Amino acid sequence: MTHIAGGLRVVRKIALPGDCVVALCSPDAQPDKFPNWVHVLLWLFGAFLDVVYQAVHWLLIAALVALIVTHAHAGPVIPRQAVEHQRLLIREARAQWGLTAPTATFAAQIHQESRWRADAVSPAGAQGMAQFMPATARWMPEIAPHTGDPMPFNPAWSIRAMLVFDRWLWQRVQAETPCDRMAMTLAAYNGGLAWVQRDARLAAAHGFNPRRWWDHVETVNAGRNRAAFTENRGYPRRILLSIEDVYRRAGWGEGMCHD
Numbered sequence: 001m002t003h004i005a006g007g008l009r010v011v012r013k014i015a016l017p018g019d020c021v022v023a024l025c026s027p028d029a030q031p032d033k034f035p036n037w038v039h040v041l042l043w044l045f046g047a048f049l050d051v052v053y054q055a056v057h058w059l060l061i062a063a064l065v066a067l068i069v070t071h072a073h074a075g076p077v078i079p080r081q082a083v084e085h086q087r088l089l090i091r092e093a094r095a096q097w098g099l100t101a102p103t104a105t106f107a108a109q110i111h112q113e114s115r116w117r118a119d120a121v122s123p124a125g126a127q128g129m130a131q132f133m134p135a136t137a138r139w140m141p142e143i144a145p146h147t148g149d150p151m152p153f154n155p156a157w158s159i160r161a162m163l164v165f166d167r168w169l170w171q172r173v174q175a176e177t178p179c180d181r182m183a184m185t186l187a188a189y190n191g192g193l194a195w196v197q198r199d200a201r202l203a204a205a206h207g208f209n210p211r212r213w214w215d216h217v218e219t220v221n222a223g224r225n226r227a228a229f230t231e232n233r234g235y236p237r238r239i240l241l242s243i244e245d246v247y248r249r250a251g252w253g254e255g256m257c258h259d
Contacts, residue, residue: 076243078250081116082107085129089159090253096163103253105182106163108243109189112235113162118155128152130162137161143168162189169193176211179257183213183236191224191232198222 089110093101113131114120126133130152132140137150144164151157169188173196175181188196199222200210208216213236221229244255 076111076246078111078246079116081118082111085116085155085159086252088156092156092160092163093253096160096167101253102182102256104244104248104255104258105240106166107247107252108239108255109162109166109186110159111243111247112239118153118158129155129158132158132161136165140165165189173197174211175213176209179240180211180213182256183240184217186236186239187213187218187232190235191228195222195224195232 086107089107090101090103093103093106110116110129113126114129116129118129120129120131121127122131124133127137132150132152134150134152137152140147140150140161144161147161147164148157150161152161166185166189169185170181172193173181173184173188175184184196184200196217199220200217202220202222203217204210206220208220210217218233218236224232240255240257245258247253248255248258
């Protein structure tokens with residue numbers, strides 16, 4: 001519909017994509033060079049691009065979220081220092097524990113202790129890759145003379161002494177499964193053999209199985225303070241149920257709780 005108002009021609013028509021609802025044109029304005037169907041196609045193409053943009057936008061967000069979640073649950077990363085000492089650990093583990101030594105377990109233990117840093121020193125004074133307290137390091141030649149003079153900052157001595165001490169503790173605990181026995185061994189390495197033995201007796205007194213660590217001995221506390229107890233219970237769990245499998249999957253051999 002068209003009428004003249006104030007020297008201008010006012011055009012009203014049914015709007016199509018690309019048109020104006022009301023267009024004010026001068027009398028000599030040129031008509032649109034493109035037919036309406038071209039405008040429709042352009043509008044549809046623009047709408048299509050908008051849909052594609054939105055889809056790509058949300059796909060990228062989903063991929064980023066998935067990457068963050070995967071990284072959060074991927075477990076610890078094996079440090080470069082570990083690879084440098086892999087052959088040494090495997091050789092020493094087989095020498096102390098035999099050809100079926102659970103080398104992934106021992107790698108996980110070193111990872112937990114120091115992240116394979118030979119110069120590591122804890123706030124409590126534990127030293128080296130295997131985090132020996134000075135008194136324990138001095139005591140090692142008494143139970144295993146072949147370990148030699150204590151050198152906790154020497155990777156070879158630290159690894160050998162850890163494996164020997166683990167074996168010594170292993171021989172003094174009893175459990176129904178190798179995984180339970182290694183958990184007790186690691187708890188003794190972290191907090192002392194006497195505490196593990198007290199906890200086992202207390203577990204039996206409360207009706208738990210003293211030969212099972214998981215959900216039995218690990219649930220009782222024979223007298224340690226809360227911080228020490230929490231740290232001691234987390235120690236075998238992190239090593240055996242989390243870190244060990246990372247090294248096993250990376251080709252470091254078998255683990256005591258993963259086969």
